[in-house]
Amino acid sequence: MSSYFHYRGNQFYAEQVPLADIAAQFGTPCYVYSRAALEDGFGQFTKALQGREPLICYAVKANSNLAILNVFARLGAGFDIVSGGELQRVLAAGGDARKVVFSGVGKSAVEMLMALEAGILCFNVESDAELERLNEVAGSIGKIAPVSLRVNPDVDAKTHPYISTGLKQSKFGVPYNEAVTLYRKARDLPHLRITGIDCHIGSQLTETGPFIAAAEKILLLIDALTAEGIPLEHIDLGGGLGICYNNETPPAIADYVAALLGTLRGRSEKLILEPGRALVGNAGVLLTRVEYLKPGEEKNFAIVDAAMNDLMRPALYDAFHEILPVERKVKTAPLPTPPPLAGEGAIEQRGKQAIREADARKSNSSIYEVVGPVCETGDFIGHARNLSITPQSLLAVLSAGAYGMSMSSNYNTRPRAAEVMVDGNAMHLVRERETVQQLYAGEKLIS
Numbered sequence: 086m087s088s089y090f091h092y093r094g095n096q097f098y099a100e101q102v103p104l105a106d107i108a109a110q111f112g113t114p115c116y117v118y119s120r121a122a123l124e125d126g127f128g129q130f131t132k133a134l135q136g137r138e139p140l141i142c143y144a145v146k147a148n149s150n151l152a153i154l155n156v157f158a159r160l161g162a163g164f165d166i167v168s169g170g171e172l173q174r175v176l177a178a179g180g181d182a183r184k185v186v187f188s189g190v191g192k193s194a195v196e197m198l199m200a201l202e203a204g205i206l207c208f209n210v211e212s213d214a215e216l217e218r219l220n221e222v223a224g225s226i227g228k229i230a231p232v233s234l235r236v237n238p239d240v241d242a243k244t245h246p247y248i249s250t251g252l253k254q255s256k257f258g259v260p261y262n263e264a265v266t267l268y269r270k271a272r273d274l275p276h277l278r279i280t281g282i283d284c285h286i287g288s289q290l291t292e293t294g295p296f297i298a299a300a301e302k303i304l305l306l307i308d309a310l311t312a313e314g315i316p317l318e319h320i321d322l323g324g325g326l327g328i329c330y331n332n333e334t335p336p337a338i339a340d341y342v343a344a345l346l347g348t349l350r351g352r353s354e355k356l357i358l359e360p361g362r363a364l365v366g367n368a369g370v371l372l373t374r375v376e377y378l379k380p381g382e383e384k385n386f387a388i389v390d391a392a393m394n395d396l397m398r399p400a401l402y403d404a405f406h407e408i409l410p411v412e413r414k415v416k417t418a419p420l421p422t423p424p425p426l427a428g429e430g431a432i433e434q435r436g437k438q439a440i441r442e443a444d445a446r447k448s449n450s451s452i453y454e455v456v457g458p459v460c461e462t463g464d465f466i467g468h469a470r471n472l473s474i475t476p477q478s479l480l481a482v483l484s485a486g487a488y489g490m491s492m493s494s495n496y497n498t499r500p501r502a503a504e505v506m507v508d509g510n511a512m513h514l515v516r517e518r519e520t521v522q523q524l525y526a527g528e529k530l531i532s
C-alpha cells in the first residue's frame with residue numbers, strides 16, 4: 086500500500102482526506118488519486134536519472150485523466166501515446182507535443198496527420214507497411230516525419246501473457262532480424278528522418294533481468310546501425326515496471342533505473358522511458374459501497390456498487406487488488422485468556438488464534454466474494470476476502486490507479502465513475518460521474 090493511502094485511527098485516508106468524506110460528497114463508485122503519490126513517483130524517476138537529461142514519457146493509456154496528465158506535464162514529463170485521441174488529451178492538458186512519442190501497431194493516416202501537424206518528437210513505427218504509409222502521409226503535407234523503429238527483442242517478460250509484448254509471436258514491433266533492413270529502407274524514404282530506436286517488452290514486470298536482456302540486444306543493433314552509417318539520437322526502453330498489488334516484489338524505481346544505466350554506461354544517446362503503471366498504479370484507489378450481503382451455501386457474496394465495467398483487471402487478467410474497509414471495526418472487548426499449554430511458543434500461538442477467533446465473532450467478519458452488479462459471472466472485484474462489513478460499508482480497492490478508469494466501459498448502461506484528486510487536505514472533482522443521458526446522446530431511432 087502506498088503511504089499516501091493509510092489508516093488514521095480506524096478511518097482510511099487519502100493524504101489528509103478521509104475517504105468517507107469523498108464518498109459523502111461525490112458518491113460511489115469513485116476513483117480517488119493522490120497528487121503527492123503521482124509527484125513522488127515521477128520524482129523517483131528524475132532523481133534516479135539525474136545527470137542524463139532523460140525524457141520520461143508517461144504512458145497515457147495507464148490513466149488518461151486530464152488532471153493526471155497536467156500534474157505530469159507540470160513536472161516536465163513527455164507522453165507516450167497510442168492514439169490520436171490520447172494526443173488530443175495531452176494537448177488539452179497542457180502537455181508539450183515536442184515531448185510526445187507515438188506508439189501502437191495500427192496508426193491511421195488521420196492520426197499520423199494530426200501528430201505531424203502537432204509536431205511530435207517521434208513515431209515509434211511497428212511495421213514495414215507503417216513506414217510506407219507514414220512516408221506518404223508526411224509527403225502529402227510537405228513534412229518530414231521523425232521515426233524510431235519499435236524492435237521486438239524476443240525477450241520473455243515473464244508476466245501475464247496478455248501483457249507480454251516482446252516475444253517473437255507478439256503483434257508488436259518489427260522482428261529483431263529484420264530491423265537493420267527496415268532502417269535502411271527508412272533512411273531511403275524521402276519524407277522520414279530516423280531519430281531513434283524503441284522497445285517495450287510487456288507490463289507488470291517484477292524483475293530487472295528481462296529489461297536488461299532487451300536493452301543489451303537493442304545496444305547490439307545500435308552498433309550494427311552505426312556501422313551502416315545510421316546514427317541514432319535516442320534509445321527508448323519502453324515502460325513495463327511492475328508494482329506491488331499483493332505480494333509481488335518488483336524492483337524499486339531507483340534500482341530499475343540504476344540497472345538500466347549500468348547497461349547504458351558509456352552511451353551518448355538520449356534515454357527515453359515510457360512508464361505507465363509504475364507512476365499511477367499505487368496512486369489511486371477505487372472507492373465503492375456495499376449494497377447487499379448475500380449469504381450462500383458455499384460462498385458469501387458482498388455485492389458492491391463497483392463492477393467489472395469500472396475495474397476490468399480482475400475479470401480480464403484474474404488480477405488481484407487488495408480490498409480494505411474504509412472504516413475498521415473498533416475492537417473493544419477484553420482479550421480472551423489463552424488456554425494453559427506447555428511451551429511458551431505454543432501458548433502464544435494458541436492465544437493469538439483465540440484472539441483472532443474472538444475478533445472475528447465480535448466484528449462479524451466473514452469470507453466474501455466481492456462482486457459487482459453486472460450480469461456476468463466474471464464480474465468480481467476480489468475472491469475470498471476476509472472482511473468485517475455490513476450493507477452500506479465503504480470499501481477501498483487498492484492499486485487501482487493504472488488500467489482502472491482508462492479501461493472502464495458502460496457495459497450494462499452503467500455511467501462511468503467519478504474521479505477525485507486529493508491534494509493535501511483538499512479534494513478536487515477531476516471528472517464528473519457520467520449521466521445515462523450522456524451515454525445514449527448519440528443514438529437515434531429510425532423512422
Ligand SMILES: *Cc1c(COP(=O)(O)O)cnc(C)c1O
Pocket residue numbers: 144146147165167188189285287288289323324325326359360361362363487
Ligand atoms: C502500455 C505501454 C507502456 C506502459 O506500460 P506500463 O507497464 O504501464 O509501464 C509503455 N510503452 C508502450 C509502447 C505501451 O504500449
